[in-house]
Amino acid sequence: MGLPEDIAQLEKDLRELIIRYEQYFCGIEKREPLLLLEAAERTCRRYQNVNITNSMYKFKYNSLVATLSVHRQKWSRINRLIEEGKYNRDRFKMSLHQREGAEKSSKRTPKSGGAGVEKIYQDYLAACSACNLPVDHLSKDKIAAAIERQKPAIMEKYRCSDIEFAVIVEGGKPRLKARPVRS
CATH class of the missing domain: 1.20.58 (Methane Monooxygenase Hydroxylase; Chain G, domain 1)
Incomplete structure (x- = not known):
């Protein structure tokens, strides 16, 4: 060469x-x-x-x-x-694994209600921290209000009995993603 x-x-x-x-x-x-x-x-x-x-x-x-x-x-x-043990992405990933391990050990799968909102709130905080976004303006009540505001319209649109929410990161910003649960 x-x-x-x-x-x-x-x-x-x-x-x-x-x-x-x-x-x-x-x-x-x-x-x-x-x-x-x-x-x-x-x-x-x-x-x-x-x-x-x-x-x-x-x-x-x-x-x-x-x-x-x-x-x-x-x-x-x-x-x-x-x-x-001081690398940020590593710590974020480690905290996600610890949270998943704790969920598996407790053997519960929250769909909605207080426990589900708590999990979604914690996931949203972790995603905001991972994206280096401020989290001081967030509260569990704001997340719960957003979920309750979106839930009836999504249930009517997809004609389903329940909605599961998950936190995803798109374009460097965390978002709530709704998925209909068919009965």
Whole structure:
């Protein structure tokens, strides 16, 4: 391979590496993409001591090496925070798992009423915190009022006996999603 092909491959590997690390930090990937990182670093080292005469390739190579360096520092910092237990996305995910574990141990499935509103309220607070949105204006009463306001119209529209509400995040904002329960 020549220099142009190696630079194109390095750019492609770097994009894939960034995506894989984001998936790893979100918990989608179980293992850190070290093999891909090694391949990208090997390509960078191959041209480290070579005099690149074409200024376009030289600029492209130097910018890719700088991008890899910046991301590598970011990834090592995030890995260190994960090991210390101070990483925000990790804590959010851990709190969701603890809440799910507590629900499974209590063996209850609230559909509506006080317990269901409490769960929806806690999920909405967690989603707002995960999206870095303020939560001081929220109250359980506001969530319950929103649910009760929407419930009759949805039940009439879908001709169902009950509605289940869940909290989802769309476009970086948490929303209440209604799902009709057929009887």
